[in-house]
Each structure stands twice: as structure tokens, then as C-alpha cells.
Amino acid sequence: MLTGDFLSTNAKEDLEDFAYRSLMHMIVENKLRPGEPILETELAKIFKVSRTPVRQALGRLVAEGFLEKKKRLYHSFPRS
Numbered sequence: 024m025l026t027g028d029f030l031s032t033n034a035k036e037d038l039e040d041f042a043y044r045s046l047m048h049m050i051v052e053n054k055l056r057p058g059e060p061i062l063e064t065e066l067a068k069i070f071k072v073s074r075t076p077v078r079q080a081l082g083r084l085v086a087e088g089f090l091e092k093k094k095r096l097y098h099s100f101p102r103s
Contacts, residue, residue, distance in 0.1 A: 038072050042080035045070055050089055050099055061090065061097040 046066070049055050063081065067074045081097050084090040090097050 038076035039079045039083075042066070042070055042072060042076045043083055046077075046080050046084060047089070050084070055099040057099050059098065061099065063097075 046055075055061060061081070063074045063077050066077045066081075070077065081090060081092075085092050085097070088100075090099055092098075
């Protein structure tokens with residue numbers, strides 16, 4: 024499903040911002056297939072952070088219209 028090809032972080036960067044930027048990169052690069060479930064636990068392992076910053080980043084992306092949440096699962100929208 025997902026691979027570890029994401030942006031690196033530095034010590035001063037907020038983890039939520041790191042997760043947000045990494046997820047946005049994955050969306051723009053079409054590394055998240057439309058309609059495929061996005062799991063917090065899997066992303067947390069890939070990004071090497073806890074689930075909390077991933078959950079916060081996912082929430083931001085839902086609010087901005089890049090992802091949708093259905094029944095406790097996140098999904099990306101088709102990109103044209």
C-alpha cells in the first residue's frame with residue numbers, strides 16, 4: 024500500500040507539521056490510491072512518529088478537502 028518515500032524532518036519541526044507535509048507530498052505524488060483506506064497506525068510507523076500527530080494531520084487534510092473520513096477510516100479523493 025504505502026512506502027516510506029516521504030520528506031525528512033529536523034529536530035525543531037513540529038511533528039504534526041511533519042506528518043502534514045509528508046501526507047500532502049504523498050497525495051500530490053499519487054502515493055495514496057483514491058478510495059484506499061489510510062490507516063493511522065501504518066502512517067505512524069512509516070513516519071516514525073506516534074499516532075497523535077498523524078491523526079491531527081489527517082484531520083487538517085479532511086478540513087482542507089484533500090481527504091475524506093468515512094466510518095473511522097480516511098480515504099483520498101481521486102486526482103485529475
